Amino acid sequence: MFTGIVEEVGKITSVRAKPQAMELTIACSLVLEDVKRGDSISISGICLTVSTFTSNTFTVDVIPETVKSSAIAGLKTGSRVNLERAMPANGRFGGHFVSGHIDGIGVIRAEKKEANAITKTIELEPHLMKYMMLKGSIAVDGTSLTIFDVGHNTVTISLIPTTQQDSLLGEKGIGSRVNIECDLLAKYTERIQTAEPKMTKNWLSEHGF
Incomplete structure (x- = not known):
């Protein structure tokens, strides 16, 4: 879990491309102060796990699902990223x-x-707009922000x-692409409201009630 308050800006020192996946090494200082293997760090809003680290860098693996659902594929050596420890x-x-x-993508x-x-x-992508509301919360590249205007397919x-x-x-x-995370409470509320209730009249009848 994160708060969306960026602690420091890091710099990509290595991008190792794999089939549909990536390995990133990032140079930084503050987030390394108490780092351990297996720690979660938000990289421009994406929760990734530290696999190895040195005194001034840490490395993470990026799986195919993360590559597909975020703007991380656009990162290259020299790119700068927002960082926040869990x-x-x-x-x-x-x-x-903020879950990470x-x-x-916006x-x-x-x-x-x-x-x-x-x-x-x-x-924003159309399926994200149902979670947007005036004065609601949104995380953009891992930065916690308040929505000040909602358009047909945009937020300000x-x-x-x-x-x-x-x-x-x-x-x-x-023209810049950014990672978007919608408000966690809005997503849970929507899921609860749209989930099919299990204990229906038919369910009760089928189970002898």
Whole structure:
């Protein structure tokens, strides 16, 4: 579990392509302070597991499903990524509940400077729009954000100066692909409401009631 508060920006030092999969090595410092093999680290919103590490890098394996469902395939040597360690049980939630399981890909379609903020309008895949609501939460490349406008197939978010400085989202321009994770509570609510109830009249009858 993560909070969507980016701890540092890392740099890809190696991309090893495999059939439908990848192995990434990332240079950083802060998230390595207490790293262990098997730890979960959010890499631009994607929860990945540390397989090996050194004093200044860590390596993760990326499985085919992650390659298909996220924008990670676009990373190359020299790419920069948002990093966040998994939330400790005794820590404080400064953002919102973020699982690190990407729901789809968004594309930045517009941006505008407004005083000390930068607003970005992101086009989403149609199946994600049912989870979007005004003042709701969204994670974009692992950054916890509030939705300030909802269009037909877009959402608009606003970046405060701290987010602009501490994450990569402020640097991403029009046409950039970003990882999207919808609000976890919205997804659970939708699943509960749409799940077929097991204890129906027919079920009771079939089981002797």
